[in-house]
Amino acid sequence: MGLLDPAAAEATTSFLGVNLCKYMGIHSLIVEGDTQVVITAVQKQDPTNSRYDHLVEDTRTVMSSFLRWQVCHLSRDANKTAHGLAKAATRDVINRNLIDMTPDCICDIVLTELSTFI
Numbered sequence: 306m307g308l309l310d311p312a313a314a315e316a317t318t319s320f321l322g323v324n325l326c327k328y329m330g331i332h333s334l335i336v337e338g339d340t341q342v343v344i345t346a347v348q349k350q351d352p353t354n355s356r357y358d359h360l361v362e363d364t365r366t367v368m369s370s371f372l373r374w375q376v377c378h379l380s381r382d383a384n385k386t387a388h389g390l391a392k393a394a395t396r397d398v399i400n401r402n403l404i405d406m407t408p409d410c411i412c413d414i415v416l417t418e419l420s421t422f423i
Contacts (some may be wrong), residue, residue, distance in 0.1 A: 316357035318404040319347065320364045326371075333373040336364075344378040385414050 315338050326334050338344050346353040346361045347368075353361060368374045 312340050312343050312355070313357045314377070314419060315343040316346075316360040316364070319343065320360045323364055323367045323371075327367055334371050334375070336367065336368075336374070337379050338376075339379050339381045342377050343387075344376055347376045355356045385418060 319336055319338060323336065325336065328407065336347070337346075342353070342355075343357070346355070346358075347364055356363075368376075412419075
C-alpha cells in the first residue's frame, strides 16, 4: 500500500474494515475515525473530488449491505488506540502474522485509557 497521507490512510482502513465486518457476518456497524474530511465524505452522498474518492464510494456501497450502520468523527484524543496502532504499523513494529494478538504498545494505551474510567 505504501505510505499514505492521513486522510487516504483513513479512507483505506475504513474500506478494509467494513469489508472485514461484512465477511465476518456482522450486521450492525459503527465506524469511528479522527479524520473529519473522510468521515464527512462517507456520511454524505456527494463526491469529494479527492484521490481517495473511490474508496469512500466503495465504503458506502459495502455499508449499505448492513442492517444498521453509523459513521462518527472522534477527536484524536478519543481515538488514541487506533492512532497508536497506526503509528506502530508505520514503524513496522507489529508482526503482521500475529492477527489474533494485541501488540504491547496497544495494551499500554488501552490500560491507560481504562484507568481514566475507573
